[in-house]
Amino acid sequence: MRVLGLAGSLRAGSHSARLLALAGSALPAGAELVTWSRLGELPLYDPDVDARETHPVVESLRDAIREADALVIVTPEYNASVSxxxxxxxxxxxxxxxxxxLQSKPVAVVSQSPGQFGGLWAADxxxxxxKITGARPLEEAVSVAQIDTVLPDGAPALQDEELHDALVAQLAALVEAAQTATVAA
Structure with missing residues (x-):
């Protein structure tokens, strides 16, 4: 099973990218995380450009999503929303x-912030x-509050066992949703 991972931050060594890597190691057996890390190369969305030409990086993103059985997206919270x-x-x-x-793709949402709410607004x-795009995000997101404490620089894992268990459970639910979608198709 192929799970596509997107980290919603461009910062080198971002907490989102580090959480995404942890998600890859927490996937159930038989599932593989493939990270698409070219968000910074995408042009700003313009429907006129989209209608008249194909941009190679855009096609790379669309192809990566099509080839995936599911997605895991880790987002920081910027101004109470996604980046x-x-x-x-x-x-x-x-x-x-x-x-x-994105149509019918199961998606696990993980949010993070240095604040006490863990990017809940961004996750929501x-x-x-x-949902508006036609994807199928899991109902529950994993929100990691106080990311600097829970995942300090150099830490190989989340320093909160409950959060780690929540991430593992969410990824198991994602794989199950993808398997169910495959059987239904």
């Missing part, structure tokens, strides 16, 4: 609407955005 670069990627991936690569916004 602009992540929203831009979803805008590109969701077009053309009739054949969007991301789930809402994904």
């Amino acid at each position: 602009g670069v992540l929203k831009n990627a979803i805008d590109w991936a969701s077009r053309p609407r009739a054949t969007t690569a 916004d991301l789930k809402r955005i994904l």
Whole structure:
């Protein structure tokens, strides 16, 4: 099973990228995380450009999503929502609407922030955005509060066993949702 991973931050060594790597190691046996890390190369979404030309990085994103059985997206919280670069990627991936690569894709949402709420607003916004595109985000997101404490620089794992267990459970649910979708198709 192929799980595509997106980290919604461009910062080198970002908490989102580190959480995504941890998610890859927490996937159930038989599932493989493939990370698409070219969000910063995507042009700003423009429907006129999308209608008249194919951009190679956009096609790479769309193809990666099509080839995946499921997605895991880790988002930081910027100004009480998802990062602009992540929203831009979803805008590109969701077009053309009739054949969007996101249609019926199971998605696990993980949010993080240094604050006490762990990016809950970003997680809620991301789930809402994904539902509108036709994707199937899992109902529960994993929100990692106080990320600097829970995943300090150099730490090989989350320093909170409950959060680690929640991440493992969410990824198991993601794989199960993808398997169910495959059987139904």
